[in-house]
Amino acid sequence: MRTAELRRRHQKSTVVAALVLFQLFLFLIQLWLFVVVLENALEGKTQMLNAATLSSIVIFAINTWMLAGIKRLLKMK
Amino acid sequence: MSDRLREDFPIDWEEDHFVTRREFFKFLTLASGGVAVGTAALAAYAQLPKNRRQFQPAFVCNVDKLTPGSSLAFSYPRAHDLCLLVRKSSGEFVAYSRRCTHLSCPVEYERQNGEEILYCPCHHGSFSIEDGRVLQGPPPRPIPRIELERREDEIWAVGAYSEVE
Ligand code: FES
Numbered sequence: 069m070r071t072a073e074l075r076r077r078h079q080k081s082t083v084v085a086a087l088v089l090f091q092l093f094l095f096l097i098q099l100w101l102f103v104v105v106l107e108n109a110l111e112g113k114t115q116m117l118n119a120a121t122l123s124s125i126v127i128f129a130i131n132t133w134m135l136a137g138i139k140r141l142l143k144m145k
Numbered sequence: 146m147s148d149r150l151r152e153d154f155p156i157d158w159e160e161d162h163f164v165t166r167r168e169f170f171k172f173l174t175l176a177s178g179g180v181a182v183g184t185a186a187l188a189a190y191a192q193l194p195k196n197r198r199q200f201q202p203a204f205v206c207n208v209d210k211l212t213p214g215s216s217l218a219f220s221y222p223r224a225h226d227l228c229l230l231v232r233k234s235s236g237e238f239v240a241y242s243r244r245c246t247h248l249s250c251p252v253e254y255e256r257q258n259g260e261e262i263l264y265c266p267c268h269h270g271s272f273s274i275e276d277g278r279v280l281q282g283p284p285p286r287p288i289p290r291i292e293l294e295r296r297e298d299e300i301w302a303v304g305a306y307s308e309v310e
Contacts, residue, residue, distance in 0.1 A: 084166050091173050098180045102187075109187055111286050117188040121181075128181040131174045138170055 080141060087134050098127045188277055201296070202303040205230055206241070209298070216254035218243060221291055221302040225249040228291050229254060230300065233261055233274060238300055240291035245270055263288060
């Protein structure tokens with residue numbers, strides 16, 4: 069029983085670590101996207117802005133969804 | 146330390162700044178939201194009709210002061226905003242800010258291989274005389290354009306554009 073619980077904890081911890089890494093990766097992409105569109109906007113090129121905004125919002129939605137998932141996961145016995 | 150105190154304050158000072166993975170995740174989500182809002186704000190700002198900035202009209206010179214293919218330096222809209230009025234060889238008047246968008250050297254009106262350009266001698270940047278876009282060199286942005294109006298025999302500056310439209 070004790071071993072099973074420990075294993076479950078270990079498993080949870082692995083899943084959380086993987087999700088954190090994935091989120092960090094998504095966040096870095098989002099940041100890079102922002103810097104690129106900002107540079108372009110300063111050069112007067114604004115064609116990419118709407119697509120970048122949409123992608124950024126989608127990434128944020130994924131991150132929020134993952135956060136909710138993690139909360140649920142950590143509440144699980 | 147009494148057990149009671151231990152119960153009420155179960156976290157040691159050293160652990161006070163301990164960040165759990167969940168907190169880090171929350172922080173990243175918030176930061177991600179911030180970046181998304183920033184990008185959206187940038188997109189919204191770009192939609193605004195901000196290219197044209199209106200300033201008080203100012204007299205620049207009389208039409209016959211410039212022969213076709215020559216230029217004249219003036220200030221607009223403030224005394225330290227240096228600009229260049231160009232009378233193209235076609236006789237048309239155009240004006241641009243004189244400050245290069247790279248490192249702010251003053252640009253000159255020049256003809257190179259039969260083409261009229263605004264040339265920056267500092268790092269050999271050049272801008273189109275038609276709309277101010279960058280033709281070559283390190284300038285990252287087009288050179289701002291000054292809107293002109295002809296009032297009988299006089300040339301007046303009536304506004305400034307921040308970008309190529
Ligand atoms: S300052 Fe004009 S090209 Fe560098």
